[in-house]
Amino acid sequence: QVQLVESGGTLVKPGGSLRLTCAASGFTFSDYYMHWIRQAPGKGLEWVSFISGSSVHTYYADSVKGRFTISRDNAKNSLYLQMNNLRDEDTALYYCAREWSAFDIWGQGTVVTVSS
Amino acid sequence: EIVLTQSPGTLSLSPGERATLSCRASQAVNSPYFAWYQQKPGQVPRLVIYGVSSRATGIPDRFSGSGSGTDFTLTISRLEPEDFAVYFCQQYGSSPRTFGQGTKVEI
Numbered sequence: 001q002v003q004l005v006e007s008g009g010t011l012v013k014p015g016g017s018l019r020l021t022c023a024a025s026g027f028t029f030s031d032y033y034m035h036w037i038r039q040a041p042g043k044g045l046e047w048v049s050f051i052s053g054s055s056v057h058t059y060y061a062d063s064v065k066g067r068f069t070i071s072r073d074n075a076k077n078s079l080y081l082q083m084n085n086l087r088d089e090d091t092a093l094y095y096c097a098r099e100w101s102a103f104d105i106w107g108q109g110t111v112v113t114v115s116s
Numbered sequence: 117e118i119v120l121t122q123s124p125g126t127l128s129l130s131p132g133e134r135a136t137l138s139c140r141a142s143q144a145v146n147s148p149y150f151a152w153y154q155q156k157p158g159q160v161p162r163l164v165i166y167g168v169s170s171r172a173t174g175i176p177d178r179f180s181g182s183g184s185g186t187d188f189t190l191t192i193s194r195l196e197p198e199d200f201a202v203y204f205c206q207q208y209g210s211s212p213r214t215f216g217q218g219t220k221v222e223i
Binding site: 035037044045046047050059060061062095099101102103104106107108109 | 162206208211213218
């Protein structure tokens with residue numbers, strides 16, 4: 001069964017770092033662009049970053065550029081988001097999603113809380 | 117960056133009524149890379165429409181999408197109780213991918 005499972009979210013202090021992981025199963029992971037999307041409490045969806053299947057192409061929202069790094073390990077069917085210099089406004093539920101026909105598969109999300 | 121603006125912010129309707137949700141882009145969207153998602157409280161967003169007008173797997177035919185260029189519409193022909201949710205539009209034809217701010221369809 002096609003599935004994405006995020007992990008790694010936790011409470012972290014401003015300025016801290018965190019790495020999120022998205023474990024994929026049930027499909028050929030390397031064939032797909034993968035994305036991170038976040039949703040602050042009570043707010044809408046904010047696209048964060050994507051990476052191409054071969055990792056050649058990456059792109060970031062301006063709000064995270066220079067602080068977040070997306071990567072993937074196709075041998076492990078895993079997507080990552082390294083988040084550095086975290087700010088209060090990074091507090092959100094972080095989803096990973098597969099792009100095929102739009103974002104057709106989403107994980108359940110992992111919560112990142114940035115607070116002192 | 118393509119900014120997507122959804123209207124109205126909230127749509128108050130009754131079951132059986134027709135819902136028309138709009139999404140306007142700040143510049144032309146690369147066709148046909150436009151989608152709509154449904155999100156219910158506490159749930160993961162669910163793809164409803166992709167490629168402007170194609171229904172995702174399991175989406176009933178009361179949902180339809182249309183539009184081109186900068187103006188897109190999601191129509192729910194006859195609202196069922198399970199359709200009351202927040203709907204987000206999205207363009208995925210250029211980077212950064214962007215979402216609209218959402219339209220809440222409420223009873």
